[in-house]
Amino acid sequence: MIYFDFAATTPLDPEAAEVYVKAATDFFGNSSSLHDVGSQATTLLEHCRAELASLLGIDPTSLYFTSGGSEGNFLAIEALLSAKEKAGKHIIAGIAEHSSIYGVLNRLEKEGFEITWLPFTSDGIIDLDQLLRAIRPDTVLLCIQHVNSEIGTIQPIEEIGRACREHKILFHSDFVQSFGKIEIRQFIPFLTSFSFSGHKIYGPKGVGGVYIQPGVAWHSFFPGTSHEKGLRPGTINVPGIAAMATAAQKIVQSIPENFLKFQQLREQFFKTLEPIKDHIVVYQASENSQLPHIIGMRIIGIEGQWMMLECNRLGYAISTGSACSMGLQAPSKAVQALGVGNDAAKGFFRISFGQHTTTDEVVRLASGIVRIVEEFTKSTIKKKQEVMLE
Structure with missing residues (x-):
């Protein structure tokens, strides 16, 4: 069987697999534990955070590890809404967003938010004029996927980000299909948050990350959570993160x-x-x-x-x-x-x-x-x- 479905998932890079096994074997401690075994895992975790942050051109403190792109989308949206800059319950999103975005926004709609869904133009791009017309005084969040997973079109993040900044709208983008495929550092200053996933870049499944712009005063969706500064519950997947960091370094260079x-x-x-x-x-x-x-x-x-x-x-x-x-x-x-x-x-x-x-x-x-x-x-x-x- 010859595989032509790399937008769905990729095989694990052999070098990343070796790193996973070594980390799982030699750095198996819980990174939240205070003993030396836990501290060794923490040291590796923070090294990976610094390496990935360097690749992305972001502050390491703004990078949070997740179980993948879907969780990253959920956590980012909830974090931004907890820190919105103005009153309002209007959200703008693209019709072609990932199902994880739909899941969150459909629930928010039941909780009183109003969602405006934007279509594509005939060439698969969000119409900026239509987006601007959709903005209202009570628009607090915009979600537009950077690269569409089904047709591969690239959205004008910079222009969208400028519009959001002008109207004090928080801007989340799903970067799962773009990270490792095109240079994304240039777009990050125009975003409030973005998500990415390990298994799209020849890393392991079940691991990813989310960036939240420094200075955004978000509150945890899960009260009492201590992992990743309270962003998410659950023991950190240090071996998966180490393998993802290895795969990311290789693919970004290529x-x-x-x-x-x-x-x-x-x-x-x-x-x-x-x-x-x-x-x-x-x-x-x-x-x-x-x-x-x-x-x-x-x-x-x-x-x-x-x-x-x-x-x-x-x-x-x-x-x-x-x-x-x-x-x-x-x-x-x-x-x-x-x-x-x-x-x-x-x-x-x-x-x-x-x-x-x-x-x-x-x-x-x-x-x-x-x-x-x-x-x-x-x-x-x-x-x-x-x-x-x-």
Whole structure:
């Protein structure tokens, strides 16, 4: 099986795996314990915090470790709302946000908050004019995902952040798909908080982090919690954090190299699909606003679930959207945000490359898709002819 679902999760980097085992074996103490074994774990934990903060260009005291991106989104939103700068219960968010954002905001809506959901433009970008029109005097929080996990479009964080600053609105962004894929340091000054996850960057599952801007006077959602300065309960996963820090150092150093490689793989993929180009719809932005390793698309007249199963039969693992929403029957949120009708939305599927994906693998996948579409077309024509002869 050749894997093309790296936007869902990545394999654990071998070096990160070695670090995990060593940390779990030699630094197994609870980092909250006061004895020497606990102190050794604490020393490693704070070293990792400093290393990751250096990669991100942030103050180490503003970095908190979590169990992943979903928890990071939850904790960040709750922390910001506990420290909002003005009175109000209006929140603005994108329709295509991750399911973890939806979960928090849907609960807040039941508690009296009003949510304005912003769609995408036809190229998968938030319309800044529409965002500005949505801002009200009682708008206290804005949540916009940096990179969409289903189609790979990159949102204009700097422009959004400036608008938030002008209107005293706290700004949280889900950076799970952008951390390690593009340089994010330049955007952090325009954010109040952001989240990231280890398993998207060849680190382990069950570990991630959240940044909260220094000076934000947040209060813990969980009273009496002592871990991570009261942000979350539960023993800190020091081995997972150490492995994530190792993976992060490696992938951040490789951002330019990987980005160029993914651009070339994307070009080769579509070049190989030329024989069926009239059957393809690709959901993407311009090159400057698009992560090249994520391809969201559909084949006209073919359901995405069927395409995924056919590719799986041929030995290629692709996806029909965000792995965190796979149990739901609704169309992908990105396609909904684009205003695509339900019938067309059912055709959506996603292909995503990883740092070890080869040109040969991409050509083989694209060639396989061409064969699937050609066989489907022949079968459809044959059925129509049989119906006509009856």
